[in-house]
Amino acid sequence: MAESKLLHLFDDQKHYLKSFQTFNSYSAKYAMQETWTNTVLLDNIVPHLPNLDRDKQLRVFGIGSGSGEVDYPFLTALLKKYPIITNRVVEPAEDQIIKYKALVQSKGHELQGVKFDWRQQTLEQYRDTDGVGTKFHFISTIHSMYHVEDVDSSLMYLYDLLEPGGKLLVIILSDQSGFSNFLNRLPGLLKQSLRYISSAHIRRPFEARDIPCVQIHRNSEVDITECFNETSEDGELFRDFLVQLKGFRKTATPSQYKEAMEYLASSECTKKDGRKIVMNNDRDAVIVTKMST
Template identity: 30%
Template sequence: MVESDKPVTLVPIFSDPAYYTKALNYRRRTSNYVEAVQKWADASFCGHVVEKLVANIGDGSDDKPLYVLGVGSGRERRLGTGWLVEMPLVPTSIYEVELVFLNKLLLKFPKIHTCVVEPCVNLLTQYQHNMKEKATNLTFDWQNRTFEEFVKLQQEKSLKYHFISACHSMYYVKNLNETLQSLYDMLALGGIILITITADYAGTGKVCRILPSEDESPNTASSSPHYRDSADIHDALRQLQIPYHIDTYKCHRMITRCFDEKESEEGNLVLDFLTHTFRFRDTPKDLFQQVLACIKDCSVQRGNDWFFQSEHVCYFISKPK
């Protein structure tokens, strides 16, 4: 972290939802994220999840549905100004990734009932629209509420899920240990939780560890970077004594414009999304240069273009029968 006489205050990119959406859409157009997830799912998801579920609970031939829980990442967050906003923190549309997983599960389980928890109404509406067009043999329970609210409701119903997906939804969780324990408590015997998050040692995780920490302290043993990463998940699961195994996949996005000598809109969109900061170019020069150097260190050059390399860690958590 850069030392300075005065603390550096970063304005979250989510303070301007319209600008965040613009940066997210630009990221989608310049990234191979969805394709990388599809490739990883083809190679690993069936073995790590589908086949193990079949071995643990059967193949659905008894006509009972497979119960799936998808935990979204939007949630209300209080900014320094006291303004409450809904933050969609998923790096790509949640339905695109969830549909990849559900299609793999449908190969073995003819009936799937999936509960989607997402407090950001815009993301939930988008998810509903796209699932209606693309998904078959699926029934849904749409929960437009925070995860904390859902947990309280769940305690009354005591419903258990065979597969729980929490893809890129742990970045700004306030009480990580409590959230992970709640997910584990909702898991059926023989079920599996999949948590994906950026790696602390590469890509965005490496960049954000340079940035000043937020005021909120995490509930894990590790020091807090600008947002949570794989190191925080590792520490929390170790503290909770919940066993897991991991896998990884990589993706990239074109970031050439962030190195423009003259300020450009596209360059700002890249920088602000990578750092989760609004107008990162206006930060102190020493911090800006250090982060830009780290971004370049995490990138490869192909011809005249630069591609930022990201790595994501997948945590598989099983509950023994």
């Protein structure tokens, strides 16, 4: 069967960012920050990072850091142990880098000791230009592995960029979530060759190579009632984010749209809470340790 003209959200950066921000405004995404900074970074990563002399810099690498809201608390937490940090960031969206720079400026004194090196590039472009020139003690990719062209090879590349004993942190949608159930069934429902990534895709290449990797699971829910509203702009942006397609209601055939929305409303993806429709949006943090050679 010929594929219909569904447009991928990532092909329109502006629309993607608008729908991502709409999703964030409903999902209380940053409420999880304390868990990521305290339980994941401070309890499970920092104590195991290599010890450095006080005058040596910790090299940190952020992949798809966006506007820096998640990376900035990480940096302030790392500064407590490592007073000198170089933070390289690859982020392809110019407006996100502008926002990140403004955030850094507004937090000036809290980030004293951090030298930033922003690269307006995709990870693939960085790989082509820098190869494995610089090695890092800590690499984080927070909700950005969905976007890379080849997940396995990107992860192994990031692993190669780690110093011995260094840590890679990937935060991503859990394969145990209702959201992931929805995305897994979507290509079949839409009869499209779409690709969606969750934590299982992250663990797989490391487990296959016996590389140590631990996972920390966090529960989360999001009220998605608004995405069933066909008359509001928020509803459209929210829906587009969930399916990761641009203008989904207008570009899908009526039957594709109906099937996808019915499945989304089913108990495999969501639950009813009074008049609300609530989706399980659990996340996983996958921590990988670079083995000493």
